Amino acid sequence: xxxxxxxxxxxPLTACPMCRSKRIGDFDVDYCGVLISRCRDCxxxxxxxxxxxxxxxxFYSHYKPNDVARDPVxxxxxxxxxxxxxxxxxxxxRPGRFLSIGCGDGLELDSAQxxxxxxxxxxxxxxxxxRASARTSRPIRWGDFFELDWPLNRYDCVYMDQVLExxxxxxxxxxxxxxxxxxxxxxxxxxxxxxxxxxxxxxxAGRLGLKRGRRGRHYDTSHHLFYYSPRVLGNLAERQFGYxxxxxxxxxxxxxxxxxxxxxLLDRMTLGLRKKLPFLxxxxxxxxxxxxxxxxTASASIDNAPHELRHPTRPNPWRGAPALxxx
Ligand SMILES: [Zn+2]
Numbered sequence: 001x002x003x004x005x006x007x008x009x010x011x012p013l014t015a016c017p018m019c020r021s022k023r024i025g026d027f028d029v030d031y032c033g034v035l036i037s038r039c040r041d042c043x044x045x046x047x048x049x050x051x052x053x054x055x056x057x058x059f060y061s062h063y064k065p066n067d068v069a070r071d072p073v074x075x076x077x078x079x080x081x082x083x084x085x086x087x088x089x090x091x092x093x094r095p096g097r098f099l100s101i102g103c104g105d106g107l108e109l110d111s112a113q114x115x116x117x118x119x120x121x122x123x124x125x126x127x128x129x130x131r132a133s134a135r136t137s138r139p140i141r142w143g144d145f146f147e148l149d150w151p152l153n154r155y156d157c158v159y160m161d162q163v164l165e166x167x168x169x170x171x172x173x174x175x176x177x178x179x180x181x182x183x184x185x186x187x188x189x190x191x192x193x194x195x196x197x198x199x200x201x202x203x204x205a206g207r208l209g210l211k212r213g214r215r216g217r218h219y220d221t222s223h224h225l226f227y228y229s230p231r232v233l234g235n236l237a238e239r240q241f242g243y244x245x246x247x248x249x250x251x252x253x254x255x256x257x258x259x260x261x262x263x264x265l266l267d268r269m270t271l272g273l274r275k276k277l278p279f280l281x282x283x284x285x286x287x288x289x290x291x292x293x294x295x296x297t298a299s300a301s302i303d304n305a306p307h308e309l310r311h312p313t314r315p316n317p318w319r320g321a322p323a324l325x326x327x
Contacts, residue, residue, distance in 0.1 A: 030216025
């Protein structure tokens with residue numbers, strides 16, 4: 001089944017979901033006819049219109065998350081990737097309370113726990129969360145992330161690896177995560193890089209008619225609704241949500257390549273360079289910090305951001321969400 005053979009769509013978005021600018025325009029279309037818009041203010045790319053909640057629920061009911069029992073090389077690669085992500089995080093914050101959002105099989109919870117973190121997880125899917133919790137012996141919540149009664153200003157690290165491109169409301173995640181973090185706590189994000197050399201080439205080839213029936217496959221519109229670059233996401237994190245960007249780099253360990261990273265001399269020689277030059281890699285990873293000076297009572301409401309000064313009528317997404325206002 002193609003991504004859109006049974007897809008239904010919401011009404012087209014008339015404003016950028018992240019910065020609320022109404023200056024959005026057509027950018028691309030993929031082989032399924034899915035349209036990609038770009039915000040002329042923050043430069044974010046996003047599917048427009050987006051799939052309905054019903055369609056996404058149907059899609060994710062068949063979704064096969066990662067499983068620790070997969071191919072041993074892929075499993076080892078994933079373990080190395082998690083450990084490397086945690087090593088990057090630990091450059092900026094000492095092990096403390098850790099929350100992985102979209103934790104799947106919970107492999108990063110194992111790694112974090114072994115490194116001295118107090119690891120917790122969250123997954124939308126109850127069955128997946130129960131399985132991972134039983135395997136890792138770590139607490140994992142499930143359900144609607146925005147309905148759960150989270151402790152505010154408590155987490156030293158929130159971890160979202162290959163997550164933020166999936167939900168229809170990434171702005172709500174960035175804002176709530178800010179409130180979960182203690183001042184000085186960090187948010188780790190890993191995402192596909194739409195500005196990589198590979199994606200840039202594929203985008204141009206598609207627009208020039210060179211991809212035929214494969215145009216825009218790199219957007220992965222079956223389940224990716226937002227398409228980030230390190231620069232665009234970093235700018236949004238800083239200007240829209242109040243984070244400080246601590247690190248932003250290529251993620252050569254991510255992915256399903258059938259090899260162990262560093263297993264060849266060329267690989268060992270280029271791993272560091274590929275991190276420093278994120279456009280070489282199809283995915284990037286970033287660490288953002290909630291400022292030490294952030295008030296523990298202030299929210300990262302996007303209404304506090306500079307953009308809001310330019311768009312004073314923008315609605316507050318937290319209005320009417322009393323469960324999230326409790327300490
Ligand atoms: Zn925007």
